[in-house]
Amino acid sequence: MAKIFPFKGLRPLNTYAKIVATLPYDVVNTKEAAVQKDNPYHFYHVTRSEIDLPEYTDIHSEIVYKRAYENLQRMIQEGVLVQDTDSAMFIYELTMNGHVQTGLVCGTAIDDYNKGLIKKHELTRHDKESDRINHINTTRAQTGIIFLAYRDIPSVTDILNNWKQHHDTLYDFVADDGITHRIWKINDTSVISDLQHIFDRDMPHSYIADGHHRSAALSKLNARHADAADNPFKVILSGFFPESELLIMDYNRVVKDLNGHTVTSFLEALSKTFTVTVYQSGTYKPAARHRFGMYLDGNWYELIAREGTYPGDVLNSLDVNILQNNILDGILGIEDPRSNPRLDFVGGIRGIRALQELVDNGEAAVAFACYPVSIEELFEVADSGNVMPPKSTWFEPKTRDGLLVLQTYEQ
Numbered sequence: 001m002a003k004i005f006p007f008k009g010l011r012p013l014n015t016y017a018k019i020v021a022t023l024p025y026d027v028v029n030t031k032e033a034a035v036q037k038d039n040p041y042h043f044y045h046v047t048r049s050e051i052d053l054p055e056y057t058d059i060h061s062e063i064v065y066k067r068a069y070e071n072l073q074r075m076i077q078e079g080v081l082v083q084d085t086d087s088a089m090f091i092y093e094l095t096m097n098g099h100v101q102t103g104l105v106c107g108t109a110i111d112d113y114n115k116g117l118i119k120k121h122e123l124t125r126h127d128k129e130s131d132r133i134n135h136i137n138t139t140r141a142q143t144g145i146i147f148l149a150y151r152d153i154p155s156v157t158d159i160l161n162n163w164k165q166h167h168d169t170l171y172d173f174v175a176d177d178g179i180t181h182r183i184w185k186i187n188d189t190s191v192i193s194d195l196q197h198i199f200d201r202d203m204p205h206s207y208i209a210d211g212h213h214r215s216a217a218l219s220k221l222n223a224r225h226a227d228a229a230d231n232p233f234k235v236i237l238s239g240f241f242p243e244s245e246l247l248i249m250d251y252n253r254v255v256k257d258l259n260g261h262t263v264t265s266f267l268e269a270l271s272k273t274f275t276v277t278v279y280q281s282g283t284y285k286p287a288a289r290h291r292f293g294m295y296l297d298g299n300w301y302e303l304i305a306r307e308g309t310y311p312g313d314v315l316n317s318l319d320v321n322i323l324q325n326n327i328l329d330g331i332l333g334i335e336d337p338r339s340n341p342r343l344d345f346v347g348g349i350r351g352i353r354a355l356q357e358l359v360d361n362g363e364a365a366v367a368f369a370c371y372p373v374s375i376e377e378l379f380e381v382a383d384s385g386n387v388m389p390p391k392s393t394w395f396e397p398k399t400r401d402g403l404l405v406l407q408t409y410e411q
Contacts, residue, residue: 005107006087021400043402065138101245107235132217146211249348254364293369
């Protein structure tokens, strides 16, 4: 059962919260992060610290991690980030276009991850694990919240709602993208004890929504320090959100070439496993399972998977697996989507038109729009011990980095 803990948060003074808060490090690239370079307190200086180094610096080089540490220490020394003196848990509420989700941010036992009580639904990449190991080790901090989903527990919801009704927020601001972020601090030991008891009693499993690489990195760091009396990697900075409040968006694919096919021969190959129809009414966004949008050579197409061309089990009947097995691998020769440089992923938050733009400007030859995976499908795959292809789920809204940080070594 889930073991959770309060922690001493490193966090911004209220007046700095909005200018510190950043999107998670892995949803922006260097160019996008560099837009905030002139804001000295933006947390991209910690999570994407290559923006402070010469262009074309290897983002996995030692100097990048050292600069991240230096920037974090600068924010502490200048009083922008302050270490709490008391241990607490935090309520994190996000609102996007009227959709509200409320989670509990706390520490979670790394042993729960190692024992499989925190379940995975994606494989990880070695290079990305190494990146997170180096970042955590060098900055001496967990700078982002690992996003965990769980099956609804009404008593947890009641406690969080009651606290929100009777206490003031630490932070309450609207980010530039229109998402509202509100955070409360729970420092009542009896309430914390109640939450710990409920999680231990009523939560057999939680599920990683975002944070597979950070979780794997912390597990390896914990193993390296297993014999240390003051092992600082026993706890994962986590945010628990109930399934009923979660929103999963589509996670789409673009491919740089047609693997030697002409447009005509590619369409012919597709027709063996899909019904292929030119879509005449603008962009095409799938509205049901087993339907895909495809943008190719200036046209949108509707693809409908033919029955009998994919297995019926939950894993292989996922749209992301049908796309991977019957098109990306079967026709385009992308056997390993985790490492093939010809394949890229585009989160649904960027919109369907972003796929068309990537093809029109020559960065890709073809784009595919997918129907979103459901939270129940995610749970079922994880419970079966299987994993989805990489980048199968895009959760929105996302917690911001920089608002709640867990230092692995107290300064």
